[in-house]
Amino acid sequence: MRTTAHPYMANSVPAIKQEMLDAIGASDVEQLFAQIPERHRLRGDLPLPPALTSEIALHRELRQTLARNETCEENLSFLGAGCWQHHVPAVCDEVVRRSEFVTPVWGTPSSDYGRNQAWFEFCSQLGELLALDFVGLPVYSWGCAAGHAIRMASRMTERRQALVPRSLDPERLAVIRTFCEPRETASHLDLRFVDFDPETGRIDLDDLASKLGDETAAVYFEVPSYLGTIEADAAEIVRLAHEHGAESIAGVDPISLGVLSPPGEYGADIAVGTIQPLGVHMSCGGGAGGFIASRDDERYAREYPTLNLSICDTVVPGERGFGITLFHQTSYGLREDGNDWTGNSTYLWSIAAATYMSLLGPRGFEELGELIVRRSHYAAALLDDLDGVRVVFPNGFFKEFVVNFDDTGKTVADVNRALRTRRIFGGKDLSRDFPELGASALYCVTEVHTKDDIDRLAGALQEVIAE
Amino acid sequence: MTVLRRYHAAVWDEPLVMELSVEGRRGFVAPEVEPEVSARVGDADSLLPGALRRAEQPALPELSEPDVLRHYLHLSQETLGMMGVSLFGTCTMKYNPRIGEAFAARPELAEVHPYQDEETLQGVLQLVYELDEILRAVSGLDRFVFQAGGGAHAAYTFACIARAYHADRGELARRDEVITTIQAHPCNAATASAAGFKVVTLMLEENGYPSTDALRAAVSDRTAALMVNNPDDMGIYNPELDRWVEIVHDAGGLCFYDHANFNGVMSKLRARDLGFDACMYMLHKTFGVPKGGGGPAVGAFGCTEDLARFLPRPVVVRDGDRYGLDDDRPESIGKVREFWGNVQQVVKAWAWARAMGADGIREASDLSVLANNYMETRLVQIPGVTRSHPQVDGYRLEMTRYSLGKVQEDTGVTVFDIQNRMADYGIDAPWLSHEPWLVPEPITPEAGEMWSKEDIDYWIDVLEQVVREAYDDPELVRSAPHNQVVHKLADVPLDDPTVWATTWRAYLRKRAGAAAPV
Numbered sequence: 001m002r003t004t005a006h007p008y009m010a011n012s013v014p015a016i017k018q019e020m021l022d023a024i025g026a027s028d029v030e031q032l033f034a035q036i037p038e039r040h041r042l043r044g045d046l047p048l049p050p051a052l053t054s055e056i057a058l059h060r061e062l063r064q065t066l067a068r069n070e071t072c073e074e075n076l077s078f079l080g081a082g083c084w085q086h087h088v089p090a091v092c093d094e095v096v097r098r099s100e101f102v103t104p105v106w107g108t109p110s111s112d113y114g115r116n117q118a119w120f121e122f123c124s125q126l127g128e129l130l131a132l133d134f135v136g137l138p139v140y141s142w143g144c145a146a147g148h149a150i151r152m153a154s155r156m157t158e159r160r161q162a163l164v165p166r167s168l169d170p171e172r173l174a175v176i177r178t179f180c181e182p183r184e185t186a187s188h189l190d191l192r193f194v195d196f197d198p199e200t201g202r203i204d205l206d207d208l209a210s211k212l213g214d215e216t217a218a219v220y221f222e223v224p225s226y227l228g229t230i231e232a233d234a235a236e237i238v239r240l241a242h243e244h245g246a247e248s249i250a251g252v253d254p255i256s257l258g259v260l261s262p263p264g265e266y267g268a269d270i271a272v273g274t275i276q277p278l279g280v281h282m283s284c285g286g287g288a289g290g291f292i293a294s295r296d297d298e299r300y301a302r303e304y305p306t307l308n309l310s311i312c313d314t315v316v317p318g319e320r321g322f323g324i325t326l327f328h329q330t331s332y333g334l335r336e337d338g339n340d341w342t343g344n345s346t347y348l349w350s351i352a353a354a355t356y357m358s359l360l361g362p363r364g365f366e367e368l369g370e371l372i373v374r375r376s377h378y379a380a381a382l383l384d385d386l387d388g389v390r391v392v393f394p395n396g397f398f399k400e401f402v403v404n405f406d407d408t409g410k411t412v413a414d415v416n417r418a419l420r421t422r423r424i425f426g427g428k429d430l431s432r433d434f435p436e437l438g439a440s441a442l443y444c445v446t447e448v449h450t451k452d453d454i455d456r457l458a459g460a461l462q463e464v465i466a467e
Numbered sequence: 468m469t470v471l472r473r474y475h476a477a478v479w480d481e482p483l484v485m486e487l488s489v490e491g492r493r494g495f496v497a498p499e500v501e502p503e504v505s506a507r508v509g510d511a512d513s514l515l516p517g518a519l520r521r522a523e524q525p526a527l528p529e530l531s532e533p534d535v536l537r538h539y540l541h542l543s544q545e546t547l548g549m550m551g552v553s554l555f556g557t558c559t560m561k562y563n564p565r566i567g568e569a570f571a572a573r574p575e576l577a578e579v580h581p582y583q584d585e586e587t588l589q590g591v592l593q594l595v596y597e598l599d600e601i602l603r604a605v606s607g608l609d610r611f612v613f614q615a616g617g618g619a620h621a622a623y624t625f626a627c628i629a630r631a632y633h634a635d636r637g638e639l640a641r642r643d644e645v646i647t648t649i650q651a652h653p654c655n656a657a658t659a660s661a662a663g664f665k666v667v668t669l670m671l672e673e674n675g676y677p678s679t680d681a682l683r684a685a686v687s688d689r690t691a692a693l694m695v696n697n698p699d700d701m702g703i704y705n706p707e708l709d710r711w712v713e714i715v716h717d718a719g720g721l722c723f724y725d726h727a728n729f730n731g732v733m734s735k736l737r738a739r740d741l742g743f744d745a746c747m748y749m750l751h752k753t754f755g756v757p758k759g760g761g762g763p764a765v766g767a768f769g770c771t772e773d774l775a776r777f778l779p780r781p782v783v784v785r786d787g788d789r790y791g792l793d794d795d796r797p798e799s800i801g802k803v804r805e806f807w808g809n810v811q812q813v814v815k816a817w818a819w820a821r822a823m824g825a826d827g828i829r830e831a832s833d834l835s836v837l838a839n840n841y842m843e844t845r846l847v848q849i850p851g852v853t854r855s856h857p858q859v860d861g862y863r864l865e866m867t868r869y870s871l872g873k874v875q876e877d878t879g880v881t882v883f884d885i886q887n888r889m890a891d892y893g894i895d896a897p898w899l900s901h902e903p904w905l906v907p908e909p910i911t912p913e914a915g916e917m918w919s920k921e922d923i924d925y926w927i928d929v930l931e932q933v934v935r936e937a938y939d940d941p942e943l944v945r946s947a948p949h950n951q952v953v954h955k956l957a958d959v960p961l962d963d964p965t966v967w968a969t970t971w972r973a974y975l976r977k978r979a980g981a982a983a984p985v
Contacts, residue, residue, distance in 0.1 A: 009834055010921075011837075012830075019920065023845075026862075035862070035864065036736060045826075046529050046829070048828070058818060062818060075778070083805075093572065101548065104553065104759065105555050105758045105760065107548075107895045108948070109953075120483070122969075127970035128790050128972060141805045184634060199783050215508050261518075261521050262521065284807070285581035286808065291802065296969075312959050326961075335666070337660075338657055344616070344751065344764035351760075358528055358539075359495045361494060361527045361529040364497070366524060395514070420584060441800055467541045
């Protein structure tokens with residue numbers, strides 16, 4: 001039995017407990033649980049490890065355990081594949097660590113005003129990057145955003161098939177598959193795969209045209225693709241989809257949009273993507289966050305599963321407020337008849353992203369995008385120079401590219417193991433998920449990688465393949 | 468009665484960040500491209516397909532770095548954000564120990580990638596595994612995963628697992644119904660539907676919960692699963708719940724315990740002991756993880772060994788003192804989200820659970836129920852405030868639903884007005900009720916274990932004051948707030964496509980010429 005008050009619980013002082021018991025006329029706390037039948041009750045203590053109530057002891061335990069991790073700061077990492085090491089500006093961290101943003105849930109439109117404005121600025125700035133006018137509040141991840149968007153398209157078209165690229169990230173695909181119900185259910189959704197051109201890595205337009213039909217609810221494609229390549233024919237993909245009455249959904253990495261065309265420009269109906277690159281740490285994948293955006297057309301807006309925030313007026317002339325719009329169509333409003341479901345999401349990261357977009361501004365996104373494109377191509381060129389190493393799609397990518405090791409006689413696992421002894425994390429191994437690419441890995445180069453880092457990688461790889 | 472605080476929210480009249488833009492200002496510059504890089508690859512134009520090269524720069528604001536910082540700090544100050552007292556029911560507002568924030572910020576957690584070799588992730592894998600073990604002890608179940616990004620997402624995970632379980636038995640086509648109750652959170656009905664099930668909703672009866680007979684009548688060979696909470700948001704506990712589980716099991720269905728309202732019963736009962744196949748805890752509610760205004764959150768999903776083969780992959784496993792990720796799970800439902808979850812939040816929950824220990828968790832449950840019943844003794848003395856289901860005697864658990872229907876009847880003041888007016892005294896708006904409202908003008912405070920008796924008394928003092936104002940000067944309450952950042956929203960039809968604007972560009976287009984403050 002505890003004899004001192006617990007630091008997290010102000011009322012754990014015995015005199016306070018007694019005061020409250022006296023007020024309600026109960027002799028002990030146990031009486032308050034009378035609703036729970038004895039046969040439901042757990043008696044005895046939970047078998048938990050000893051408490052670390054002193055923060056000093058807890059700190060020590062956490063520090064020692066987490067010291068068993070190695071980080072992408074002390075190692076040189078070329079991992080991306082859905083979770084990317086971008087620079088997180090210190091101002092983003094300062095803002096998202098404010099208690100007013102970290103701890104609360106909901107207040108009123110007046111007492112949440114500042115947070116709502118930050119959320120509106122997230123949607124507004126993302127809308128500028130995407131060239132789209134309607135942006136929902138964030139969802140869990142890119143894969144979840146794509147899953148919701150495909151379901152939106154299915155409801156809108158009353159069709160039950162979606163076309164997705166064969167080059168899709170297997171991780172994201174697994175999430176999308178979960179959203180597409182199995183054959184036994186009434187609202188089953190079928191995924192069909194569109195081949196990619198083995199030369200360019202881009203969607204094979206002939207294959208797309210042959211698979212499109214009056215069953216197709218949506219064509220989902222990504223710019224850049226999982227394999228890093230850029231769909232130069234994005235507008236044609238959209239046109240083909242529309243020709244068959246299907247919706248086009250573009251998946252984008254918004255950090256690329258200073259240099260790459262926005263989905264609104266090539267005519268995508270819905271855009272989805274990640275917000276993690278916009279000022280959120282990787283956190284072992286815990287930095288994931290996604291978004292859904294579209295043209296500001298009622299037909300799309302009425303299918304959003306997200307909460308949506310609108311700028312509006314207050315009762316005082318000239319004063320601005322923010323209120324939730326289209327609430328009724330969510331699961332909060334309509335339970336099982338709402339659009340999919342909504343709940344806690346990744347709202348805090350939208351504030352990191354708003355701060356990030358404000359810091360970068362138009363010139364920042366352009367400079368950053370150009371820097372990444374040039375450094376990633378530099379890395380690809382250096383790696384392609386190595387004996388037995390080949391960059392599979394050598395032209396026209398953003399920050400990721402496929403490196404093949406077939407002619408070195410080594411597996412990606414061999415290469416990565418040897419790199420790790422040199423404190424380098426090699427690219428994501430693709431050989432299991434894309435056997436047609438052989439012993440290949442997806443390398444990611446961002447603004448955090450200098451020329452010297454890339455030279456170091458190339459030097460290390462040269463040693464490794466010679467071993 | 469105590470003297471109420473002279474609170475006033477910070478008002479900065481902060482323009483939108485887009486309105487603060489001055490051409491040419493910079494909050495960020497990229498490093499120069501090295502000459503060797505430039506020499507080798509040329510400029511970006513030569514490297515990107517021309518058809519996809521952005522022609523026109525996005526209309527993002529241009530600000531200096533300190534101006535961005537100050538802008539968002541002003542916005543944080545214009546957010547009450549639990550700086551006063553928030554007893555937002557069903558959300559279990561509790562202390563989020565800052566040691567968790569401090570560790571989440573360290574590179575050992577912030578700068579690690581989920582695809583790193585397992586050998587380089589031993590620390591975080593250990594903490595995830597140990598929280599799994601802690602939750603097994605708390606629930607009696609066999610395995611937990613943390614992939615779901617919130618409670619609703621964990622409910623969806625269950626619905627997908629129920630789908631896989633019945634498909635595996637060849638019964639999915641027939642078993643197309645999920646049973647829930649009107650007092651279960653809407654996410655249960657919604658996620659069951661999104662997973663492809665029809666939803667059967669049981670209504671409350673005399674005792675404040677649906678009768679066991681109603682459940683018997685609903686169950687059939689079409690029943691795939693039961694998804695319920697207990698206690699409900701009114702603090703009423705269904706003592707027949709173990710019988711319900713038997714009835715559904717006898718019919719071949721699975722049972723999911725939505726532990727959204729776990730604070731009052733943690734250490735008092737375990738999902739396994741009541742017969743459940745699976746349950747969910749919200750780490751951002753019950754286990755001390757901050758809510759972030761709506762995530763990143765974690766719905767910790769646990770189940771029996773029998774269902775564990777269907778869990779989303781990967782699952783963290785232990786072999787001696789080494790930890791690993793088991794991704795080779797052929798019967799897994801796949802993934803509900805990329806990677807393994809909001810790992811930094813899992814670490815915060817681990818830290819909370821270890822700081823509390825078994826004693827602390829029991830005491831938190833005791834205190835949350837004690838404080839709720841203490842509140843009731845004072846709240847029911849406020850004129851116009853009544854308890855839901857007054858015929859149900861006895862102590863409620865960690866929250867109680869009240870109705871201010873009489874206040875509304877007598878004065879015209881609604882619970883929305885009362886929320887607004889309470890915020891004038893530094894009180895975060897109390898939670899009302901999920902749809903549909905089962906009592907008129909509901910409010911649902913939840914005291915939890917963090918708030919001191921003084922805080923709770925202050926909250927009650929404020930409600931008492933506001934109700935008094937409603938009777939004495941209803942217009943004062945109806946026109947509230949008066950001490951907040953802005954006044955209440957105008958009664959505009961925000962669901963009208965010509966009115967809504969979720970982005971500044973949409974707003975400018977719809978109200979051409981209204982770029983200056985409205």
